Amino acid sequence: MGNAKLILEGKEYEFPLVVGTENEVGIDISKLRDRTGVITLDDGYGNTGSCRSAITFIDGDKGILRYRGIPIEELEQARFTEVAFLLIYGHLPNAAELTQWREKLTRHSLLHEDMKKFFEGFPASAHPMAMLSAMVASLSTYYPDDLDVDLNIVRLLAKAKTIAGFSYKKSIGQPFMYPMNHLAYTENFLHMMFAVPAEPLKISPTLERALNLLLILHADHEQNCSTSTVRMVGSSGANLFASISAGISALWGPLHGGANQAVIEMLEKIQADGGGYQKFVDKAKDKESGFRLMGFGHRVYKNFDPRSRILKKAADAVLAELGVDDPLLEIAKGLEEVALKDPYFVERKLYPNVDFYSGILYRAMGIPTNMFTVMFALGRLPGWIAHWKEMREQGSRINRPRQIYTGATQSPWVPVDKR
Numbered sequence: 001m002g003n004a005k006l007i008l009e010g011k012e013y014e015f016p017l018v019v020g021t022e023n024e025v026g027i028d029i030s031k032l033r034d035r036t037g038v039i040t041l042d043d044g045y046g047n048t049g050s051c052r053s054a055i056t057f058i059d060g061d062k063g064i065l066r067y068r069g070i071p072i073e074e075l076e077q078a079r080f081t082e083v084a085f086l087l088i089y090g091h092l093p094n095a096a097e098l099t100q101w102r103e104k105l106t107r108h109s110l111l112h113e114d115m116k117k118f119f120e121g122f123p124a125s126a127h128p129m130a131m132l133s134a135m136v137a138s139l140s141t142y143y144p145d146d147l148d149v150d151l152n153i154v155r156l157l158a159k160a161k162t163i164a165g166f167s168y169k170k171s172i173g174q175p176f177m178y179p180m181n182h183l184a185y186t187e188n189f190l191h192m193m194f195a196v197p198a199e200p201l202k203i204s205p206t207l208e209r210a211l212n213l214l215l216i217l218h219a220d221h222e223q224n225c226s227t228s229t230v231r232m233v234g235s236s237g238a239n240l241f242a243s244i245s246a247g248i249s250a251l252w253g254p255l256h257g258g259a260n261q262a263v264i265e266m267l268e269k270i271q272a273d274g275g276g277y278q279k280f281v282d283k284a285k286d287k288e289s290g291f292r293l294m295g296f297g298h299r300v301y302k303n304f305d306p307r308s309r310i311l312k313k314a315a316d317a318v319l320a321e322l323g324v325d326d327p328l329l330e331i332a333k334g335l336e337e338v339a340l341k342d343p344y345f346v347e348r349k350l351y352p353n354v355d356f357y358s359g360i361l362y363r364a365m366g367i368p369t370n371m372f373t374v375m376f377a378l379g380r381l382p383g384w385i386a387h388w389k390e391m392r393e394q395g396s397r398i399n400r401p402r403q404i405y406t407g408a409t410q411s412p413w414v415p416v417d418k419r
Contacts, residue, residue, distance in 0.1 A: 008036055018049075022057055039402045046299075050228060051396065055087060055386050056220045063303035067220060072306050080215040081105060081185050084157060084382035087220055088389060102185070108158035109179035109188065111166070112142050119170045128167040128374045129252040135163045137245035146239045149392075153385055156240060160381055161185070164374050165192025171370070186211045189378070194366065206321045207365050213314055214358060217307040218376055220383025222300075226250040226257070227380075227387050232399040234388045247384045248377050257373040260355035260362070263295040264369055267328040267359075270335075275327070277335045285344045295356030296339060297348070304351040311357035315364075324364050332360060 003014040004027045013035055018026045026049045033039050042048045057066045065072040068086050075083055085093045085101050093101055118138060122131055139159065143152055166176050169192075177192045187203045190211065195201035221227070230247035238246075251257035270277050283291040298305055319329060336352050339345040362372055
């Protein structure tokens with residue numbers, strides 16, 4: 001493929017085109033400023049490729065999501081630990097690799113006992129995301145050696161679920177539950193969340209399968225806000241724990257990881273109003289109302305979010321098997337049916353996204369809304385780690401965006417007595 005031409009003040013410049021393996025085309029403008037003295041302005045980086053990556057492919061127009069080339073629909077049958085290995089190391093583990101990988105993730109689940117004192121210092125009202133970010137960053141004080149990257153990757157994946165479980169127990173005033181080596185990754189997390197010392201806990205296979213699916217569907221999503229944050233922080237040479245802690249903080253934002261919580265809050269609002277969802281559909285179409293339906297539409301997908309198709313089936317199955325009669329699910333189904341038939345939503349391709357049903361599933365599992373974003377973070381960990389590792393192996397330059405300055409021009413200093 002040839003070059004792209006730019007004409008600036010009568011002078012012509014050529015810049016090479018870059019083509020990805022799925023025929024995505026980009027213009028390489030890395031020499032633009034050196035050659036022309038100007039920069040591009042792309043508010044929110046919506047048209048800017050920040051890197052070359054071999055991890056995840058998304059085609060938003062066609063509703064395609066693939067991890068390392070494998071369609072998300074096929075990974076529905078996998079285990080989360082397998083998908084984590086796939087994203088981080090670029091291939092599905094064979095039987096021996098998988099056994100060793102799972103053994104490591106089990107053996108490194110315990111936290112240093114001193115870290116329990118950190119939890120004791122947090123107020124009972126501390127948000128679990130604040131605790132998760134702080135505790136992940138603190139891991140670098142216990143494991144400062146950045147030479148054994150693979151071991152630190154295992155430590156992070158293994159300990160993050162323990163930190164999350166401890167954070168929840170802290171918030172409700174219950175004793176911490178230690179990980180159990182005979183339990184699988186997702187079972188262990190559910191045990192640390194819901195078990196108490198006074199009695200044994202029987203892990204529901206239905207809930208475990210649902211959690212496994214939710215984590216897989218959230219495992220990576222290309223260069224989103226939190227992943228880009230991990231790569232940017234990592235480009236400075238920051239260690240794995242510091243970089244992932246920054247990603248957790250980025251995910252905490254309500255416009256990113258808090259979307260599924262916003263869906264539940266919206267459904268609760270509709271329920272409190274009597275359950276008449278058509279009224280809220282009409283409000284969403286009224287630009288003057290300031291109201292919008294949460295869980296519909298996606299910045300990348302201009303088609304049906306492939307993850308939401310999978311979660312819709314899972315939500316139906318889980319609630320039926322558990323015998324959960326959740327009125328919010330009925331409202332959600334009604335909203336979906338109306339929105340998918342209404343020309344306003346159809347023309348704008350405002351299809352349900354992954355957040356629409358994930359909140360319903362978390363509710364069915366007994367996970368409170370303030371833990372939803374923590375669940376998102378646990379699922380996204382493999383993707384963040386994979387991108388940090390890829391960025392490091394690529395030898396990425398330190399990220400340094402430019403700006404168009406719009407402030408005051410040169411102004412004199414004025415002494416305080418003359419201001």
